[in-house]
Amino acid sequence: MSRISQPAISTQRIAAMILRYWYVLISSWPRMLELLYWPALQIITWGFIQNYISQNAGFFARAGGTLVGAVILWDILFRGQLGFSISFLEEMWARNLGNLMMSPLKPIEFLLALMAMSLIRLAIGIIPMTLLAMVFFGFNFYAIGFPLILFFCNLIFTSWSVGIFVSGLVLRYGLGAESIVWTLMFGMMPLACIYYPVTVLPHWLQAVAWALPPTYVFEGMRALLMEHVFRADLMADAIVINAVLIAISFAVFLMLLRSARQHGSLIQTGE
Amino acid sequence: MMRDGTITSPPAPTDARDAAAIAVAHLSKLYKQTRAVDDISFSIARGSVTGLLGGNGAGKTTTIAMIMGLVLPTSGRIEVLGHPMPDGSADVLGRMNFESPYVDMPSRLTVRQNLTIFGRLYSVANLNARIEKIVSDLDLGEFLDRASGKLSAGQKTRVALAKALINQPELLLLDEPTASLDPDTADWIRQHLATYRKENGATILLASHNMLEVERLCDRVIIMKRGRIEDDDSPEAIMARYNRATMEEVFLDVARGRVQETTS
Numbered sequence: 001m002s003r004i005s006q007p008a009i010s011t012q013r014i015a016a017m018i019l020r021y022w023y024v025l026i027s028s029w030p031r032m033l034e035l036l037y038w039p040a041l042q043i044i045t046w047g048f049i050q051n052y053i054s055q056n057a058g059f060f061a062r063a064g065g066t067l068v069g070a071v072i073l074w075d076i077l078f079r080g081q082l083g084f085s086i087s088f089l090e091e092m093w094a095r096n097l098g099n100l101m102m103s104p105l106k107p108i109e110f111l112l113a114l115m116a117m118s119l120i121r122l123a124i125g126i127i128p129m130t131l132l133a134m135v136f137f138g139f140n141f142y143a144i145g146f147p148l149i150l151f152f153c154n155l156i157f158t159s160w161s162v163g164i165f166v167s168g169l170v171l172r173y174g175l176g177a178e179s180i181v182w183t184l185m186f187g188m189m190p191l192a193c194i195y196y197p198v199t200v201l202p203h204w205l206q207a208v209a210w211a212l213p214p215t216y217v218f219e220g221m222r223a224l225l226m227e228h229v230f231r232a233d234l235m236a237d238a239i240v241i242n243a244v245l246i247a248i249s250f251a252v253f254l255m256l257l258r259s260a261r262q263h264g265s266l267i268q269t270g271e
Numbered sequence: 272m273m274r275d276g277t278i279t280s281p282p283a284p285t286d287a288r289d290a291a292a293i294a295v296a297h298l299s300k301l302y303k304q305t306r307a308v309d310d311i312s313f314s315i316a317r318g319s320v321t322g323l324l325g326g327n328g329a330g331k332t333t334t335i336a337m338i339m340g341l342v343l344p345t346s347g348r349i350e351v352l353g354h355p356m357p358d359g360s361a362d363v364l365g366r367m368n369f370e371s372p373y374v375d376m377p378s379r380l381t382v383r384q385n386l387t388i389f390g391r392l393y394s395v396a397n398l399n400a401r402i403e404k405i406v407s408d409l410d411l412g413e414f415l416d417r418a419s420g421k422l423s424a425g426q427k428t429r430v431a432l433a434k435a436l437i438n439q440p441e442l443l444l445l446d447e448p449t450a451s452l453d454p455d456t457a458d459w460i461r462q463h464l465a466t467y468r469k470e471n472g473a474t475i476l477l478a479s480h481n482m483l484e485v486e487r488l489c490d491r492v493i494i495m496k497r498g499r500i501e502d503d504d505s506p507e508a509i510m511a512r513y514n515r516a517t518m519e520e521v522f523l524d525v526a527r528g529r530v531q532e533t534t535s
Contacts, residue, residue: 016391020377023388025419027379090377099372099434102339103392104365261343261357264302267336267373 002249009112013105021087022120035121039075041127046071066225067195070131072141073221074194076126078185080159080168084114085122085181087231088167088212092175101266103220107257113251114167116134117162122156146226148237151217157242159185164249167254172265180204213238213245220255290353292317292442292474295340298347300333300498307333309498310347315476315491317441320468322485322506323478324518325495326526331477331478332373334396334446334495339369339475352442363442365393370435371446375427378420382411382430385419386437393438405433410462425456436467446478449484455480461488482518492518494525501525 020261025031050067055086091097130141142148166184191205192214198206209215216238226245260266293315300308308330315321323331336342338349341356349356352363376385383402387518406412409429409457414422419430426451435443448464449457461484468475479485484494486506494502502509502525506518513521 010394012393012394016388019391020380020384020388022382023384094377094379095373095375096377098341098371099376099389100392101341102364102369103389104361104363104394105392171433258343261341264333264336264342266341267332267371 009109010104010105014116017105017110018116018120021090021113021117024090025121029206032124033157035125036128039079039125040132042071042075043068043129043132044136044158047133047139051137065137066222067119068133068137068139068193069141069144069221069225072126072130073155073214073217075129076122076152076190077155077159077188077192079125080118080122080156081163082181083118084160084163085166086121087114088163088170089178089181090242092170092178096264097171097257105255109254111164116164118159118163120158144221144224147220147230147235150220150239154213154217154235154238154242157239159241159247161245161249162188164246164253168253171253171258172260172263174265174268188212188214191215192218197222211241213242216241274430286365290350291315292319293476294350295334295338296348298334298337298349299345300330300337300342304413306362306498308337308344311495311498311500312347313493313500313503317474318468319490320464320471320475320477320488322489322492323495324477324480324482324485324522325478325501326480326522328497329495330447331495332371332434333498335369335371335446335476335478339367339444340364365438366395366440367442367444368435368438369441369446370428370431370448371443372450373446376419376430376434378432379418381416382419382422382433383415385430386433389434390437397439401437401439405436409433409436425452428452428460428509429457432463440470441471441473443473443475444522445475445479448477449479449481457484464488482522486518494522496525 024180047068050065053067070095091100133139133141144151162185166177166181169180191201191209192212193201193209194214199208200218216234220234220238223229223231223234291314296312296313298308299306307328311330311334323334325331333342336430337344338351338356340360343357352366354362355364359470380388386402386405387398390401395401406415409432411426411429411433414426417425422430432448435445444466445464449460452460465473465488467473468506475488477484477488483489489506492502492504492506492509493500502512505510509515509521510518513524515521516526
């Protein structure tokens with residue numbers, strides 16, 4: 001039998017899974033269009049709102065790009081998770097999960113492939129979005145520079161944590177839990193203070209908001225765009241919380257996978 | 272093997288090369304209040320073809336799923352190719368494969384794309400040559416670049432079998448391999464499985480409702496009912512014991528509780 005000896009984590013298997021999702025993506029133009037459509041719609045709508053507010057309020061005129069920047073960063077967070085979760089759901093919809101779980105593919109390799117796919121799907125949606133912001137609203141997202149890398153990393157780590165957690169739920173409870181994939185991130189929306197500062201929240205709720213890494217990113221973005229101050233302390237705190245969240249979500253995923261095996265969910269991947 | 276499903280000695284840790292392909296000891300699976308598999312034990316020799324027979328709800332699929340590691344047993348032990356499951360799954364999953372009606376191939380991907388991806392997941396060396404060989408063996412050339420979801424039931428089964436054979440498995444687990452196929456295609460699949468076993472010395476465990484299939488393919492039959500092993504022997508020995516001419520008649524006897532054993 002001709003086989004290659006196996007390392008602990010196989011990049012070949014991860015690449016095979018990425019190729020599998022890439023084939024699905026390029027085989028369907030509606031899937032590709034959907035990746036571009038919503039981010040474009042978001043940026044155009046919010047870009048015009050920002051233009052309107054800037055022309056009518058002195059404070060927001062100084063806040064150049066805060067709204068548009070927030071929209072783009074929110075999309076990184078939201079679509080990062082969707083990019084992860086939709087690739088996972090493809091396996092459920094295709095009833096292919098049993099084939100994968102029975103193959104030498106390890107859970108960590110599966111999750112790494114889903115992370116890579118979330119980056120690919122995100123790039124397809126977000127890069128045109130940032131170009132639209134530049135052309136139509138004069139907001140150069142990339143001018144944020146080095147802090148942008150930290151903003152991006154923190155948001156994508158949070159999106160993966162949520163993606164890993166909800167994928168575990170779908171694995172265990174089947175497609176009946178699919179709606180959680182689409183809605184859970186929206187629960188974070190008011191608390192992450194995307195469009196307003198944390199101080200707007202009631203005092204007791206601020207503690208909850210500060211438990212979420214995206215809150216640090218949006219506060220950091222406002223500090224940068226409005227006060228021209230880079231808050232490295234906020235980014236450091238966010239990275240620590242993200243590390244904890246990813247570790248917890250991975251542990252929960254493994255727990256739910258084990259529970260799925262105990263309950264026979266992997267051979268009944270319907271609703 | 273005794274008719275109550277026990278074996279004289281449960282599988283002990285063995286040298287992987289000499290071990291039975293599958294060794295199951297006191298295996299049970301309880302779903303809430305339902306006992307899907309109830310204290311079964313059996314051992315399957317390498318290179319054999321064994322049929323797992325039983326009506327709906329007999330526990331065949333759960334047994335196979337536990338052997339594959341997709342379902343965790345409530346109690347009991349499983350060894351596959353000399354390694355305990357599921358703890359040793361990393362050592363054996365690349366050496367086995369399966370086909371089942373409860374999984375599909377990604378339907379938007381072409382047959383070639385699917386075989387390429389599964390070949391890479393199984394780290395098959397010389398993958399293109401392997402795909403060419405399997406396409407030739409299973410006569411897939413005509414629809415190799417067609418989306419898997421657009422194939423007929425018979426073509427899909429052939430593709431699923433191609434995926435199951437992509438890594439030249441030493442152990443092949445099949446759950447209803449010819450279900451919903453016309454007699455001609457089903458016969459063709461059976462012939463191919465027999466050839467594969469002969470050429471590769473592979474072990475095959477198949478769950479089936481098709482008694483003709485079992486008579487034709489299997490060296491040994493394990494009959495399950497309500498999660499327990501009702502009988503375990505060669506098809507010929509079982510038919511003689513029940514004084515029946517076909518396995519279908521035996522199956523009906525077992526299913527309807529008309530046990531007509533003449534020898535023990």
